[in-house]
Every structure is written in structure tokens, then in C-alpha cells.
Amino acid sequence: MSQVLFKGQQLGKYEVIDSLGTGGFASVYLARDQWINKLVALKVPHYQNYDLDHLLKEPRMLARLTHPNIIGVMGAEKEGGLFFFVMEYVEGESFETLLEREKMLPHGLACRYILQVCDAVGYAHSQMILHRDLRPANIMLSKTGAAKVGDFGVAALMEKTPYAKTIIGTPPYMSAEHFQGKAVYASDVYSIGIILYEMVTAQLPYYDVNPAKIEALIMEGKCTPPRIHNKDVPRELNNIILRTMAREVQNRYQSCAELAEAISLFIGKPLEKKEMADIKTRIRAREQTPSL
Structure with missing residues (x-):
């Protein structure tokens, strides 16, 4: 009680x-x-x-x-x-509260937060702990900008089993194998992908008021790419998110470290040609504007 x-x-x-x-x-x-x-x-x-x-x-x-x-x-x-x-005690707010207020985040900021989440969850996996309920409400953002993963209430210890059998979690963030009672470390990676999708589009890729319908949508594995919702999402990040959310485990990043590496390479890469062209256009426009 x-x-x-x-x-x-x-x-x-x-x-x-x-x-x-x-x-x-x-x-x-x-x-x-x-x-x-x-x-x-x-x-x-x-x-x-x-x-x-x-x-x-x-x-x-x-x-x-x-x-x-x-x-x-x-x-x-x-x-x-x-x-x-x-x-x-973490003085700050949850990712859920942050997203309710901001709706969506600049993709660079979202990636930096997700890198911290990957580091935390990857460490938990190294200790044989599967979180199973990664979602914005369970991640705090401190006033200093540190992401802090919490609520391990339904976490599973994976010392003696290849996967977690109990079907428990929050449906919009659960992978297909999680719904089938076969959650693995890559199931947490999937959940992180859903959070990143939500951060850069202000919506969930799969949602219905009926959890059974959410499961059916996830099993089908067809979602709208992030770039369709938000044209500011670069194509490379769009592809990273879609791979993280792949329906089949083998098509997904297999670990938080793999996902973090892909995101880090994306953040650290030089500007794409289109981005550079846009910058040059703005510079030329300023140069052609007569001074007052």
C-alpha cells in the first residue's frame, strides 16, 4: 500500500x-x-x-x-x-520536464546529453545491469548540465541469464524483443534512440493510448524518419537515430559504446558542404548590405 x-x-x-x-x-x-x-x-x-x-x-x-x-x-x-x-539528491529537472518546456532541443545539445546517458548506461551494462525503463522521466539534468540516470526499480541483473524475461517497462520506449520477454543490453540502446528521436522532433516515433497498439507499431518497425519532422536534423544524425531504433537487434548498435562513437564522430565532423554553403551565403549577404 x-x-x-x-x-x-x-x-x-x-x-x-x-x-x-x-x-x-x-x-x-x-x-x-x-x-x-x-x-x-x-x-x-x-x-x-x-x-x-x-x-x-x-x-x-x-x-x-x-x-x-x-x-x-x-x-x-x-x-x-x-x-x-x-x-x-540532484538539483535540477528531469528530461521529461525539460522537453515539456522546450518541446525540442538543438540536435547538438541533444547529442551531448545522450553521450552522457550512453556513458552511464554502458557502465551499468559493464556491471551486468540492464535498466529496462530508460525514458525522459527517469533521467535528471542537474543545474550544472550533467545528465543523471535514475530509477533502476525494474532493472535486471544479467549475471546468469542471456536476456531478461519479465515484460516490464514503458511501452513507447520498449523494443520489439523487450515486448517478447527477451530484453538484452541492445534493448537499452534502443530506448536511448527513442529518447534522442523525441529530443530532436518533439514527438515519439510510436504512440497510441492503447499499449497493445504501440506494441503492434513497434513490431512493424516503420516510423517517420526524424528529418521529416524536423528538417534541421542532419542526414547523418537521422541515420544514426534510425539505426539505434532498428527493429531487429542485429541491425542496431550493439552497445552504448558503439552508439556513443557514432554520435561523437558526428559531433566532431567538419561542416557538410550544404552547411558551409549556407554560411557563405549569409556572409555574402552581410557584405553586400550597405553600412548606415
Whole structure:
């Protein structure tokens, strides 16, 4: 059953300051560690009746991860019968909030954010952790511009299995094999591609109010290329996004490192002929404008 905490409520040494949000499995609160005067985030699972091993699954998984682009765990506690774990507090906003306000981002900025996400998720994969729910709501952007991947609540430990069998996640960001109960590391890569698509077009490639119809669209694998929605998306980036979102796993980038390399080469490449021609045209126009 969902647990509601109130402003000013005490949980041991933690004072609740505000609610940061509620999801399907847990609520998150801004709190202050009164012993060291530090702001933290408290994550409180809705269902408290599970045994302790089950409740500790996510914080134990997070304890394996130390990365500047992953929201860190600081501990797990139980006060007054209430289990919660203590997370790093990221002052900023989620990618979801950013996109609700800005609609779409300049492709260069979007790529730089996605490179940070690739670094974080690739590191998680190196620790045999599959996220399974990468979406804008689960990635924070700090006030210093750092992307921070969070919410490993449905993540899977891949030590003893070739793929994750449980079908769980957010349908518009799930790959075809994820819907089939065969999620692999490249399934997270697919989700990153969907996020990048959304960042540069202000819309999802596959969407319907009915999740079953979303699955059917994804299984068909036909989406509108980003350049059709936004002519400012360069052809090379358009092709990178489409490959990241390929329906068949073997046609996709196989790792976050491969995707990051492609994006890095794109960002670092010299200007294309068309871009250079546009710049020269603007320069000539300025030169021909009589000074006042």
C-alpha cells in the first residue's frame, strides 16, 4: 500500500521537506539529513509487505554502480516499520520536464546529453545491469548540465541469464524483443534512440493510448524518419537515430559504446558542404548590405 509522507515528518535523522514525485512502484521525497545538514532524496516503495531481500534489490543493485552520470545510493534504512533508501539528491529537472518546456532541443545539445546517458548506461551494462525503463522521466539534468540516470526499480541483473524475461517497462520506449520477454543490453540502446528521436522532433516515433497498439507499431518497425519532422536534423544524425531504433537487434548498435562513437564522430565532423554553403551565403549577404 502506498505510503504518504508529509512536510516536516521525521524518519530517524531525516526531515521530510517536499515530495519529488510518485511512480508506479515508489514515491520520492526531498529530505534533509539533520546530522550532517545535507539534502538527500528518500525513495519509499509503495509495497512494504515484501521480505527485506526483495525490498533491498534496487539499493543493492545501485550499490554496485559508482558513476558521475548515475544517481547514487547512500544507504537503506527502516524507521517505524517503514523501509526506504537514501539517494543522492540532484538539483535540477528531469528530461521529461525539460522537453515539456522546450518541446525540442538543438540536435547538438541533444547529442551531448545522450553521450552522457550512453556513458552511464554502458557502465551499468559493464556491471551486468540492464535498466529496462530508460525514458525522459527517469533521467535528471542537474543545474550544472550533467545528465543523471535514475530509477533502476525494474532493472535486471544479467549475471546468469542471456536476456531478461519479465515484460516490464514503458511501452513507447520498449523494443520489439523487450515486448517478447527477451530484453538484452541492445534493448537499452534502443530506448536511448527513442529518447534522442523525441529530443530532436518533439514527438515519439510510436504512440497510441492503447499499449497493445504501440506494441503492434513497434513490431512493424516503420516510423517517420526524424528529418521529416524536423528538417534541421542532419542526414547523418537521422541515420544514426534510425539505426539505434532498428527493429531487429542485429541491425542496431550493439552497445552504448558503439552508439556513443557514432554520435561523437558526428559531433566532431567538419561542416557538410550544404552547411558551409549556407554560411557563405549569409556572409555574402552581410557584405553586400550597405553600412548606415
